[in-house]
Amino acid sequence: MKFSPNKQQKILILLRLSAEKMAQLLVKRETLEGRTLKIAKAFLRLKQMTPEEKARLLQEKGK
Numbered sequence: 001m002k003f004s005p006n007k008q009q010k011i012l013i014l015l016r017l018s019a020e021k022m023a024q025l026l027v028k029r030e031t032l033e034g035r036t037l038k039i040a041k042a043f044l045r046l047k048q049m050t051p052e053e054k055a056r057l058l059q060e061k062g063k
Contacts, residue, residue, distance in 0.1 A: 007061045015046055015054065 017025070022043050030036040049057070 008058055011046070011054075011058060011061060017043075019043075019047070 023040070026036045026039055030039065046054070046057075
């Protein structure tokens with residue numbers, strides 16, 4: 001059975017990855033032009049958020 005994470009789980013996974021590991025995954029898996037840059041920018045935004053901002057984001061995505 002294949003695991004299909006929901007939006008909240010995906011956000012938590014991204015928050016736990018190091019920048020280096022995230023870059024490796026992006027280069028390996030993304031095939032659409034420009035999509036890697038968009039994902040990288042979102043990743044950096046998440047990394048710069050305070051714990052309160054992250055909690056608020058998770059609540060909003062869970063609605």
